[in-house]
Amino acid sequence: MAEGIDIKKENDIISWYNQVLIKSEMVDFSAVKGFAVYKPYGYEMWERSVQYLDSKFKSIGVKNAYFPLLIPESILSKETEHIKGFNPEVAWVVMGGDTKLDERLAIRPTSETIMYDSYSRWIKSYRDLPLLINQWNTTVRWETKETRLLLRGREVLWQEGHCVFRTAEEADKNAREILQFYKQFLEEMLAVPSIIGKKSESEKFAGAVTSYAAEVVLPNNFMSQAATSHNLGQNFSKPFDIKFLDEDNVLQYPFQTSWGISMRSLGIMVIVYGDNKGLVLSPRIAPYQCAIIPILKEEKEKVLEYSREVESKLKEQGIRLILEDREDISPGWKLNDSDLKGIPLKIQIGKRELESRVVSIKTRTGQESTQLNFSELNKIKDKLDEIHNAMLSKAKEEMAAKIKEETSKEQFVNAIKNSLYIVKAPWCSTPDCEEQIKGETGATSRVIPIEKEELIDKNCIFCGKPAIVNAYFAKSY
RNA sequence: GGGGUGGUGAUCUAGCUUGGUAUGAUGCUAGCUUCGGGGGUUAGUUGACCUGGGUUCAAAUCCCAGCCACCCCA
DSSP states (O other), rough: EEEEEOOTTTOOOHHHHHHHHHHTTTTTEEETTTTTEEOHHHHHHHHHHHHHHHHHHHHOOEEEOOOEEEEEHHHSSSSSSHHHHHHGOOEEEEETTEEEEEEEEEEEESHHHHHHHHHHOOOOGGOSEEEEEEEEEEOOOOSSSSSSSTTTTEEEEEEEEEEEEHHHHHHHHHHHHHHHHHHHHHHHOOOOOOOEEETTTTTTTTTTEEEEEEEEEOTTTTEEEEEEEEEEEEETTTTOOOOOOOSSSSSEEOEEEEEEEEEEOOOOOOOOHTTTBOOOTTTTOOOEEEEEEEOOSSSSHHHHHHHHHHHHHHTTTTTEEEOOOOSSHHHHHHHHHHTTTTTTEEEOOHHHHHTEEOOOOOOOOOOEEHHHHGGGGGGHHHHHHHHHHHHHHHHHHHHHHHHOOOOOOHHHHHHHHHTEEEEEEEEEEOOOHHHHHHHHOOEEEEEEEEEEEOOOOOOTTOSSOOOOOOEEEEEOO
């Protein structure tokens, strides 16, 4: 049992966020910095996410596999850009018992290298392609800056897909298709809208030709990357010597992709939707979609019996629910606890409901309670869908309201430096310019939308050179 | 990488300036009373005061180092 939330979201969003995660019993801190404990309530949400994503991946022929946790240094450092990007945050195994190892072993910061070492032996012919493999695992990146529950930990629970194709076109198509899956997951399971697009040169994955990402706008006008999908081109197939003999009997380097989404997406959902009472969950991800709360004042036995009747009627329809029949806890407490845990629907049943064979229902964020006849309980399912849809469309509106197109440099700098809103602006897209923007404001380009834009005849908002893209700018978690 | 704040029963917290083994609440156990948005009450229960070292007759308190958490800036 936990107490309520005593820090307001609008006053101190990070303290509020930590408190919601811990008091709702999603996660807990552990004895090791940056390593969180995922408690059953939080882990169940991850399991539901895994289920959804896994079937999406499998629908296009991706198979699951498992590769080693440890990567020999010689293999990790084969691709120069890649190792440069990850080196500062690699954790190393240097001892085996009391014996120093001849070669250091990296705890995977991501698995491109160890997997592609295997791929180089598996792929011989164009008939071996495409190779479509995913693994569900964790990675370790030794963050030295701040760590944050779910958003930035040292151990990250995620999936990483690694596919190999004959042509550049197939690879790019795969990277984009997976990006769409991620966007769909965020919307259909978490009710979280996102902006998808490319990352800039300086923000892209170490070793990628193109990185795509789904970025989510947060209430404090930050943005957070919920998922990424990379077109690696031949940047890894060459150093890892992955080659196949094509139909025309010519040896070719294949084209690759890698893509991943982590438990961070759940952290983003919490920060987007939670309020001062606790979590707010879409019925799609919620471990419990309804809480039945009996008022055990009068006619206790009959009220309980009726509650169980309601419970089994709802269970028949496949609704996930909890019957709060503990007698030593007051109904008020149970209602608040249900809100803290983000349960989408509360069903109250007392003497009044018993007498007229109805139930009183209240949504997580609604004030009013409405009544439903016992015979109408089959409407609950639709009600849950309505809740999800209403959450998503409201969130989309809120996201749109936080984005402003900007043409004045002064206002651009002021807005992103102080996180007043997300700025969409014409941009030259060069690393130099991005570095200066970061230096002056602390913000970076987050995403460059893929949709075809009108040809940009404008100049870069920051440096004044001709603009090549329209980009979104914000600080990020 | 630089700076700042904090760490006291299971949880939150008072005490620290001015050294003398710790306050209150929540929880937990048992009971009575309650129950329609965190109810009241009685009794009981819970502490290596983050770790290590130093100063002192005496350290939660002062000093040093470390660990952890959080915040701000690069």
